[in-house]
Amino acid sequence: MSLILCESLVRIYQTGSIEVQALQGLDLSVDAGEMIAVVGASGSGKSTLLSILAGIDAPTAGRAHVDQWDLLAMSRADRVRYRRQTVGFVRQQTASNLVPYLSAKQVIDLPMAAARMPKRDRRERAGELLETLGIADCADRRPSQMSGGQQQRVAIAVALANRPRVLLADEPTGELDTTTSAEVFEALRHVNREFGVTVVVVTHDPSVSGQVERTVAIRDGRTSSEVLRRTATAENGDTHVIAEEYAVMDRAGRVQIPREYREALAMTRRVRLALETGHITVHPAEDQK
Numbered sequence: 379m380s381l382i383l384c385e386s387l388v389r390i391y392q393t394g395s396i397e398v399q400a401l402q403g404l405d406l407s408v409d410a411g412e413m414i415a416v417v418g419a420s421g422s423g424k425s426t427l428l429s430i431l432a433g434i435d436a437p438t439a440g441r442a443h444v445d446q447w448d449l450l451a452m453s454r455a456d457r458v459r460y461r462r463q464t465v466g467f468v469r470q471q472t473a474s475n476l477v478p479y480l481s482a483k484q485v486i487d488l489p490m491a492a493a494r495m496p497k498r499d500r501r502e503r504a505g506e507l508l509e510t511l512g513i514a515d516c517a518d519r520r521p522s523q524m525s526g527g528q529q530q531r532v533a534i535a536v537a538l539a540n541r542p543r544v545l546l547a548d549e550p551t552g553e554l555d556t557t558t559s560a561e562v563f564e565a566l567r568h569v570n571r572e573f574g575v576t577v578v579v580v581t582h583d584p585s586v587s588g589q590v591e592r593t594v595a596i597r598d599g600r601t602s603s604e605v606l607r608r609t610a611t612a613e614n615g616d617t618h619v620i621a622e623e624y625a626v627m628d629r630a631g632r633v634q635i636p637r638e639y640r641e642a643l644a645m646t647r648r649v650r651l652a653l654e655t656g657h658i659t660v661h662p663a664e665d666q667k
């Protein structure tokens with residue numbers, strides 16, 4: 379069952395007389411407990427998608443459901459509840475996730491206090507999160523006394539404090555060096571396994587996207603392809619990862635043929651489809667050959 383479901387999602391930004399279509403009919407389905415990476419060129423709509431899923435921004439049209447919530451039909455009060463209970467958000471800028479004068483323990487406490495959780499439960503939850511994320515020694519330190527990787531792990535703890543079903547991270551390793559970035563990414567994988575929280579992480583980093591079972595690529599505000607990875611074991615016992623790329627089909631059955639394929643066969647306006655046993659073929663129209 380999908381925990382996150384977006385269908386033909388559209389977001390248009392209007393600045394003066396200029397209209398920018400940041401999302402142009404995006405389709406995405408994520409199951410509960412999954413961890414996916416979202417990749418795409420700058421300006422392709424990744425941050426817009428994440429802001430919508432985080433309940434910070436509202437879509438213009440289409441469908442977007444997360445858990446029991448319809449993101450296009452939420453009241454202001456629903457939105458507050460949704461952001462407090464259903465999703466946690468980690469931003470790229472380490473500093474913007476934390477508060478300079480609060481210790482890790484204090485900042486993790488904030489969302490729980492806002493949700494009126496009893497003090498004892500809050501203390502217990504903070505301890506559990508600090509432990510799970512390997513930052514128990516940072517409990518009483520302020521951001522300036524922690525490394526970038528430690529700060530981002532505290533940010534993950536803050537995002538998870540109220541036990542959200544979904545954890546969203548927008549380039550969480552963007553400001554970090556390779557080693558630290560691997561450490562933060564491992565923390566995300568760990569909480570995904572440990573707490574069963576569904577994780578959606580936007581990244582530019584191919585070494586990050588290569589480590590999740592599913593990578594969704596966005597091009598021009600639309601889901602263009604998905605790469606699924608699985609581990610296969612050869613007869614001699616060696617294991618290796620197989621990555622397969624899939625095109626994404628929407629509810630109406632529309633599939634985009636990658637430009638390289640179209641150009642290779644000089645396909646322009648019309649193609650001939652044929653249903654064969656077990657597959658479909660796409661041929662250039664006779665008059666285009």
Ligand SMILES: Nc1ncnc2c1ncn2[C@@H]1O[C@H](COP(=O)(O)OP(=O)(O)OP(=O)(O)O)[C@@H](O)[C@H]1O
Pocket residue numbers: 391392393398399400418419420421422423424425426427
């Ligand atoms: N508040 C806004 N007002 C107007 N246009 C916007 C706004 N936010 C985003 N856009 C535009 O929408 C498009 C998608 O932007 P978005 O930030 O979602 O892309 P992105 O894939 O996250 O890019 P990056 O990797 O550079 O962060 C871009 O053309 C951007 O300029």
